[in-house]
Amino acid sequence: MTIKLIGLKADHFRHPLDLKATTQLKQIPGLDLAMRGVLGSVAEDFFYLNNIASSILISEKQLPDLYELLLSACEVLDLDVPQLYIQQNPIPNAYTLAIRGKKPFIVIHTSLLEILNPDEIKAVIAHELGHLKCEHGVYLTLANIMVLAAGLIPSWGTFVAQSLQSQLLQWVRCAEFSCDRSALLVVQDPNVVMSLLMKLTGGSPSIASKLSLEAFMAQVKKYQAMSQTDIGKMLQEMQTSQLTHPVPIIRAKEIENWSTSSDYYQLTQKEKIGYNDKSTGGWRNW
Template sequence: MDIAKTLLIGLRADEFRHPLDFQATQALKQLPGLDLAVRNLLGPVAEQFFYLNNIASSVLVGKNQLPHLHKLLLEACTVLDIEPPQLYIQQNPIPNAYTLAIQGKQPFMVVHTSLIEMLTLEELQAVMAHELGHLKCDHGVYLTLANLFVLAAGLLPNWGTILAQSLQERILEWVRCAEFSCDRAALLAVQDPKVVMSVLMKLSGGSPTLSPLLNLDAFIEQARAYEDISKSELGQLLKTAQTQQLTHPVPVLRAKEIDRWASSKDYQSLLLKRQKEYNQKDNKMGGWRNW
């Protein structure tokens, strides 16, 4: 890599998991049989479906296929201390990336070509690290259910019973909370909050032509303005109504949240702790390594 980064050897998910993610996950675990049903019934079907789709209509990245992208993935995995998933590039005009792993089989990540076209390599690595965060935090079970709910809602807008709709709302709330943890994983991998916030800015209003012209400082000010809306009861009510059917928190909120965590003692202490542990292990091996 061009700049030295702290390697987070032995990193555990709960060391960076967002509190909202932890609370929402614990709430879903209280629903009897949900986890088991997804792992044993829905999970295998979803994994097989996506695997066939990837093999049939995507490009598998490796050392002999788009090696510069393969290198970005391996570097992010090294920093986050996680085994590399398969990486597929898929032709798609909608900028997006997603990952899935449920049954302990080979996990995979998919990145759309339109996303690659408007990001720098470092920003693309942040996207990969975000998806690695889902794997690190074992989000696969509930992500599968969330994707199924979104698919059903798209195909059948008035589908389901009141019970199913209530579960859908809880799952969507969980996945919005889980995204905060994955943004933190992206920050831990690139170790520059401006890179992560730049990705969120470009997802809001970027394109191959506009992305180089966007102003990150102005976007951060926009995020502060969005946060100020919560100070009124009406503003908070409108924000809740706006987001309750979304699978992701709005980008300006995510940018503000990552800016806040990057300035926190928790983030700085985590990097310092892991750097000390890495140096101690390296010294015992008779030297230390750079990359």
């Protein structure tokens, strides 16, 4: 039985790398206020119009099975229900945004649904909910706008844009680790999350059900072996420096490791679940 994490806060499961990178982004002066103001309002309206015009809004009357997955995941994470859209797209992907918290939404591409089973789809939804829970959407949008604005200022724009782009990509990669944890907290089975990552790596409707998770996880050792030499380590850094996500094999290993940690155990064991202790402002475990 899935355990509901009443009173769950983002920092209860946030990955340490995400915490560090998010703290650094918060220190950029004035950007948070700007995005939560006029710029945020315009952006929210733009995305809302785009979603309504070109995607299917999921509800109790429109693909209710998917809507139930959304409701269940939100209930586990103690999170308000955002809008969920399905969009026709041949590239398997999903994304979310919540700039000011007023119009949060998730979009899932049809091609992604075609290679996943219901539990894996729920993990995708929970991953995207992790972005909302951790308020990642705010800082991602802030950083994107900063890069665009800096590019319009000749004297220092190029340097700032390049510097912030590198910082942004590093932050996005770190944030993904937290959202994978969010997926695990919802499905409460590491094999589901690892299988999802495997299918994102090399799945298709015709072969997805034939893939071996055991063989996929065996690739971790081969990847890690590359870091034992200076050249291998350099190549890995070059490979990941421009990516928006960590390589799937490492994400899967991170989930495997966290699923056996005391932090995960305390969050998901029913007799260990505490409550949001308002008197101390903290999370209490029994």
